[in-house]
Amino acid sequence: MKKRVLAGFFLSLSLMLSACSGGGTAPADQAKPKDGQAATAKTELIVAAEQEPVGYDPHKVPAASSVRVYALIYDSLTKLDENMEIVPNLAEKWEIAPDGKTITMFLHAGVKFHNGKDMTAEDVKYSFERILNPDTGAIAKSYFSSVESIEAKDATTVVFKLKNADAAFVANTASAYASIVPAGSTDLTKEAIGTGPFKLEKAESGQYVLLKKNADYFNKDLPKVETIKFQIMKDEAERLAAMRSGKIDVSVISADSAKLLEGKPGVQVKNYQSLEYSYLGINVNKKPFDNPKVREAISYAVDRNQIVQTVWKGEAALTGPIAPALTNWAVDTASYPSYKTDVEKAKALLAEAGFPNGFETQIETAATYPDMVETAQVIQQQLKAIGINAKINQLEWGNYIDTWKSKDMNLMVGRNTSGVDADRSMRFFFASTGSANVWNYANPAYDELVAKALSTVDQAERKKLYEEAQMMLVQDAPNLFLASPKNYYAVRDNIDFTPTAAGEVYSLIKTSIK
Amino acid sequence: MGSYLLKRVASLIPILFGISVLVFTILHLVPGDPASIMLGTNATPEAIAALNKSMGLDQPLLSQYMSWITGMLQGNFGVSVHTGEDILPQILKRFAITLQLTVLGVLIGWALAIPFGILSAIRAHSKTDIVVRVATLLGISVPNFAIGTLLLLGFSLYFGWFPPIDVVSFWEDPVEAFKVFILPATTMGIVVAAGVMRMTRSAFLETMDKDFIRTARAKGNSQWTIVMGHAFRNSSIPIVTIAGMQIGYLLGGSVIVEQLFSIPGLGQYILEGIYQRDYPVVQGGVLFVALVFVLVNLLIDLIYTWIDPRIKY
Numbered sequence A: 001m002k003k004r005v006l007a008g009f010f011l012s013l014s015l016m017l018s019a020c021s022g023g024g025t026a027p028a029d030q031a032k033p034k035d036g037q038a039a040t041a042k043t044e045l046i047v048a049a050e051q052e053p054v055g056y057d058p059h060k061v062p063a064a065s066s067v068r069v070y071a072l073i074y075d076s077l078t079k080l081d082e083n084m085e086i087v088p089n090l091a092e093k094w095e096i097a098p099d100g101k102t103i104t105m106f107l108h109a110g111v112k113f114h115n116g117k118d119m120t121a122e123d124v125k126y127s128f129e130r131i132l133n134p135d136t137g138a139i140a141k142s143y144f145s146s147v148e149s150i151e152a153k154d155a156t157t158v159v160f161k162l163k164n165a166d167a168a169f170v171a172n173t174a175s176a177y178a179s180i181v182p183a184g185s186t187d188l189t190k191e192a193i194g195t196g197p198f199k200l201e202k203a204e205s206g207q208y209v210l211l212k213k214n215a216d217y218f219n220k221d222l223p224k225v226e227t228i229k230f231q232i233m234k235d236e237a238e239r240l241a242a243m244r245s246g247k248i249d250v251s252v253i254s255a256d257s258a259k260l261l262e263g264k265p266g267v268q269v270k271n272y273q274s275l276e277y278s279y280l281g282i283n284v285n286k287k288p289f290d291n292p293k294v295r296e297a298i299s300y301a302v303d304r305n306q307i308v309q310t311v312w313k314g315e316a317a318l319t320g321p322i323a324p325a326l327t328n329w330a331v332d333t334a335s336y337p338s339y340k341t342d343v344e345k346a347k348a349l350l351a352e353a354g355f356p357n358g359f360e361t362q363i364e365t366a367a368t369y370p371d372m373v374e375t376a377q378v379i380q381q382q383l384k385a386i387g388i389n390a391k392i393n394q395l396e397w398g399n400y401i402d403t404w405k406s407k408d409m410n411l412m413v414g415r416n417t418s419g420v421d422a423d424r425s426m427r428f429f430f431a432s433t434g435s436a437n438v439w440n441y442a443n444p445a446y447d448e449l450v451a452k453a454l455s456t457v458d459q460a461e462r463k464k465l466y467e468e469a470q471m472m473l474v475q476d477a478p479n480l481f482l483a484s485p486k487n488y489y490a491v492r493d494n495i496d497f498t499p500t501a502a503g504e505v506y507s508l509i510k511t512s513i514k
Numbered sequence B: 001m002g003s004y005l006l007k008r009v010a011s012l013i014p015i016l017f018g019i020s021v022l023v024f025t026i027l028h029l030v031p032g033d034p035a036s037i038m039l040g041t042n043a044t045p046e047a048i049a050a051l052n053k054s055m056g057l058d059q060p061l062l063s064q065y066m067s068w069i070t071g072m073l074q075g076n077f078g079v080s081v082h083t084g085e086d087i088l089p090q091i092l093k094r095f096a097i098t099l100q101l102t103v104l105g106v107l108i109g110w111a112l113a114i115p116f117g118i119l120s121a122i123r124a125h126s127k128t129d130i131v132v133r134v135a136t137l138l139g140i141s142v143p144n145f146a147i148g149t150l151l152l153l154g155f156s157l158y159f160g161w162f163p164p165i166d167v168v169s170f171w172e173d174p175v176e177a178f179k180v181f182i183l184p185a186t187t188m189g190i191v192v193a194a195g196v197m198r199m200t201r202s203a204f205l206e207t208m209d210k211d212f213i214r215t216a217r218a219k220g221n222s223q224w225t226i227v228m229g230h231a232f233r234n235s236s237i238p239i240v241t242i243a244g245m246q247i248g249y250l251l252g253g254s255v256i257v258e259q260l261f262s263i264p265g266l267g268q269y270i271l272e273g274i275y276q277r278d279y280p281v282v283q284g285g286v287l288f289v290a291l292v293f294v295l296v297n298l299l300i301d302l303i304y305t306w307i308d309p310r311i312k313y
Helices: A003-019 A026-040 A064-073 A122-133 A140-142 A236-244 A255-261 A292-301 A304-312 A341-354 A368-385 A397-406 A420-432 A444-455 A459-476 A504-510 B001-027 B034-042 B045-054 B061-073 B086-124 B127-141 B144-158 B172-209 B212-217 B223-251 B255-260 B266-276 B279-307
Strands: A044-048 A078-080 A086-088 A091-096 A102-107 A149-152 A157-162 A198-204 A208-213 A227-232 A248-251 A268-275 A275-283 A316-318 A360-366 A388-397 A412-416 A480-482 A485-493
Touching: A044 A236, A064 A198, A064 A208, A064 A227, A064 A504, A086 A091, A102 A122, A122 A149, A122 A157, A140 B045, A149 A208, A157 B223, A198 A412, A236 A255, A236 A485, A236 B144, A248 A255, A255 A268, A255 A485, A275 A292, A275 A368, A292 A341, A292 A368, A292 A459, A304 A368, A304 A485, A360 A368, A360 A459, A368 A388, A368 A412, A388 A397, A388 A444, A397 A412, A397 B034, A412 A459, A420 A444, A504 B086, B001 B061, B001 B266, B001 B279, B034 B045, B061 B266, B061 B279, B086 B172, B086 B223, B086 B255, B086 B266, B127 B172, B144 B172, B144 B255, B172 B223, B172 B255, B212 B223, B223 B279, B255 B266, B266 B279
Parallel strands: A044 A227, A044 A248, A360 A388, A360 A412
Antiparallel strands: A078 A086, A091 A102, A102 A157, A149 A157, A198 A208, A208 A227, A248 A485, A268 A485, A275 A412, A275 A480, A275 A485, A316 A485
């Protein structure tokens, strides 16, 4: 009896073993007909998602993994095109009163929410009031702090009355965080009903998010695919393998992987200049960084070109306080004197500041992001040349954010995203009241400049003010602005997808399958 | 036996209570909170405060613990602070996936380990033994992310075969599920095999030296009868012990393998919870894993009495 049991056990083990060793080839044969089928009538676009979305409330969830999904479900009043210009979306057109304090938005007629209800001025009013309600904890609340009242004049006209002229207002309505939601909706975690080109069909936690085309989308020509599936694949090696075997159609990839995929059959690598830039933050309250000469010395000692070459393999652009992709606003980096590295001058400045032999300090960086760690390492080497010995602290993301918030760091490497309008890059990050000004930078002249720029309706005049402000920031150096990287996508040959700085959503809506 | 079982189950209460306190404290001691992780450097202090309030994180720690543990005692694991999803159904769903991966992985591991371990022991110091031992050493030394990546790249580049990207269960579609799980399970199996094989070899070597084996040989039994009929059962206690430990660990979710192959298992769920500081997810997940681990160990102890009737509790 015992023998029989044992023999049976071994028999099943060996069966298992043979089944396993044959496993590689058998499923391949079975997979073929399915692939063939998909090739003839492919209507589904599969996009790899590196991170799992963490909810779909457009007013509350800032995670990029969520935005890329909910921005396809909801629409905002305006949007950005590939030239980074503000163009109509739910709002057909808008009028700005000469004093800049009244903005009238004229909505598209006949736009419907996914549940069949008409989208009207009441929904717009409700959405903005929800954003402005402090209990919501909306991300975009600070974007619209100038709003005094919102009036739904008729079904398709909304009037925003502002406390003061706000030249960034219209640009801010392009943000996905300012999406229009149906009036009366409170809990947007459970259901997602927008006016956007796609409807949320199914979200399978840990696996995928499936979006289905909205047949009633107000732009009749779009979208061009029936479904988009965001397939959650956290590992880059897996995404690359899936891309090469044609299991996914579109994927974000790193610059290193872009090199690997270049020229491989069936796959194209595409890139665009991003709105992101890396920086070295300097705490202007901490000794010895409170001395402007020390900051200037660091600015002259850091070779930004070497960072572009080493960290980004040359695939990045030099940047000022506004990323160069925002061509309307960014100052040409050639006009910043300190961008020409000058170690001798840096040493002299340091000596003048009373540190002829340099000093010891720390650079905080996020271990989660290899580019930030590498940037810190390059800067560490460069600072050594002028006698500054910096120790690098690699922090886990949560810890990093805590340090960032503490306003008590010495030096810190990080990354920012320039908003659509210059106001965000300038005021939010560096005005003395700016929420993201964790560097204790407080320059009344700068504050005045950016406040004036915000209330200046004439765009040419505004541009001049922001140029002045950018020059001032680079000179004062509460941050050294380093490099604005390109972002890469791998795209299957049969997919017509062109990424731009206007964002993935803008491209996905227009994507078709050849 | 009955009273032993009762005692063991009762001992679960202090264990789980201790773990609940430990995981709650450690999690809240870790820098960062869900709101600031979520908002990152986009945060305004008032947005963080509003978000924390909406997640109930503005309450004192003790009252947060009390409300969580009271819920747990009623079987209410709570909801994820980020997605608002109920946690228990997610844990069960993901555990089902981890369970399938583990069972297949362990079966592959044992199928490799036990026959080769025995072979290696009864032909100790032969060429076969050396080959097996070197292979074992490789299995232990090469990290599973390397094995997994090699399998994945190898199959996709040289055979043009990539596992299906949607995970299905064996009870839904066994063939498709086999395709989904075979590569990650093999990755897992290779690591499992290495450990079990070493244990099998040493256990058999020891048993084969025992007097009763000499007696069995003297009776003129064949090698097969000696190994299978006499040595196997007497060597299996240490093998079952190590196998049980491995299953316990693997059921907690093999994070690396799950991450690499995009298997939405329990390990990935908890890891994501840690990154996002999704406190209830991590707390509930860890407690669940602890419960599974303790139960698996209990089961192993019960199996001892079946393997060796002399063991009595």
